[in-house]
Amino acid sequence: MRIIVAGSGPAGIVTAGELARLGHQVTILAAPRSSDGLEGFSFRVVEGLRAAGLGEALAELEAPVPRHSAWNGHAQSAGSEQLIERTSFDAALLAAASRFADLRPARLAAAARRGETIAARIVTAEGATTTLNADFLIDARGRGAPGGGRKQSGPATVALCRRYDIGNALLPSTWLETSPRGWAWLAVPENGRAYLQITVAGKPDALSGRRQLDSVFEALAAEFPGIAAHLAKATPKAPVFARLSTASACEEAARERVLRVGDAALALDPLSGHGVFEAIAGAFAAAATVNTMLCRPRDRALALRFYNERVRSTFAARVTSGRAYYQQEERWPGAPFWSARRNWPPEEAADVSSPAIQRRPVIDHGFIAEAEVIVTPEEPRGVWLRDGVPVVALWRLLESGAIDGPETAAQALGVPVPAAARALAWLATIKLRG
C-alpha cells in the first residue's frame, strides 16, 4: 500500500522504516525544522533506534555526560545523558531513511480524504504545488502540526534557548536548577560550547521581537545563581530563540485514513526528557496500527481503539509523574509557574484495583491483535510479554505447579532462562491472585 509520512523527525522516520519493513511503499515529506535545539537522550532512545534499525544515527550522539541537579535546593549528581544537536541528528535519520523510503523535500500543505484514498497537497522546496495520492497519511509534523481535533493541554509553557562559547570553564555535563519563575537546563557538550534552556510560563507568540527575547532571557538567566556562575565568562554565540513546550495530546490521534504520531499526537513537557523516546515507541505502535487497518480490515476498529487509548494513557502516565516531580520543588508553591504545574492534571482517585487478567489489544508481529494480558495499576494497558515471555501463560504454569523456577519455565515456554527469570521476578512483585 502507498503511505505518505509528513515530517522527518524521529517519529516520522521510525514509522516510515517500520511500515517499509512490513512491505508498504513509503514517501517521506521532509521539510527543514523551524527551530533548532540541543537535547539530551537517555539510553532508552539508543535502544529504540537500534531496535528500529537506525543505529547509524547514533554516531551523532556525544559520549554520556554526568547530570547535576539542584531541584528543591538539593544539589545532587545522578545518572547521565547523551547530548545531541537536533539538526545533525535529524539529518542522520533522514540519510538513513533513503534506504527504505522515497524522500521528497516538500511540506504537506493540506490533505483530503477521497473515498479510500488520501490526496495530499504538497509544496516542494522550489515552491511548486502538487498533489500526491496515497492509501494512508501519517502526520509526524511535530508540535506545530495543525488540526488534530480535541486536545488535552497542560499549562502554556515556552522554552527560551541560547548558545554560548564557554571555553574550558566546565567539563562536559548538564545542570538543572529552579527559580520562582521556572527551571533551567544548562548543557555543556564537548568543544567549549554551552546551551542554556530556560522553561517558563507563556507562549512563544507573546515574546515577539528578538531584542525583547534577548533581554527577557538575560534577566531570567540571572535568577539561576548556580548556572549564572558557570556562565560567568561565557560569550553568547547566537540570538535567543523560543520553543513551544506546552504538554498536549489529541483525544483521537488515529482516524480512518490519517494517523498522528510523535509530538503531533502527544507532546510532553521537556522536563520529562522522554520526548524522543516516546516518539520512537509511539512509531512502532503507529506502524502496527496502520498495517492492521490497511491489511486486516476486520481488526480496523480494534487497531483504532488500541492506538487512541495508547496515546491517552501514555499522556496520562507522563503528566501524572511530571506533576509529582513539580511537587517535589517545595520552595515556591504559590508562584504562578509552580502552582499551575503542581496542580495539573487535577488529582484523580487512584486506581487501586488488584492486578487481573484481561483481553486487550497488543502488538503482535506488525499487527494489532487481542491477547490475554495482566493489567496492573502501574500498567493499565496490560502486560502481554515481559522480555519476550508471555506472562499469562507463565503465571498459569506457575499456579498449576507445572514449573518451579526459571529453568523449567524456560523449557516449557521455549524462552531463554534469563528472560524467564526476569519475567518470574516481575510476577512475584505483582501478587496476581488465582
Ligand SMILES: Cc1cc2nc3c(=O)[nH]c(=O)nc-3n(C[C@H](O)[C@H](O)[C@H](O)COP(=O)(O)OP(=O)(O)OC[C@H]3O[C@@H](n4cnc5c(N)ncnc54)[C@H](O)[C@@H]3O)c2cc1C
Ligand atoms: C524545549 C524542548 C526541549 C526538549 N528536550 C528534549 C530532550 O532533551 N530529550 C528528549 O528526548 N526530547 C526532548 N524534547 C522533545 C523532542 O524534541 C520531541 O519529543 C521529538 O522531537 C518529537 O519527535 P517528532 O518526530 O514527533 O517531531 P519533530 O522532531 O518535531 O519533527 C517534526 C518534523 O516535521 C517537519 N515538519 C513540520 N511541518 C511540516 C510539513 N508541513 N510538512 C512536512 N514536514 C513538516 C519538521 O521540520 C520536523 O522535521 C524537547 C522538546 C522541547 C520543546
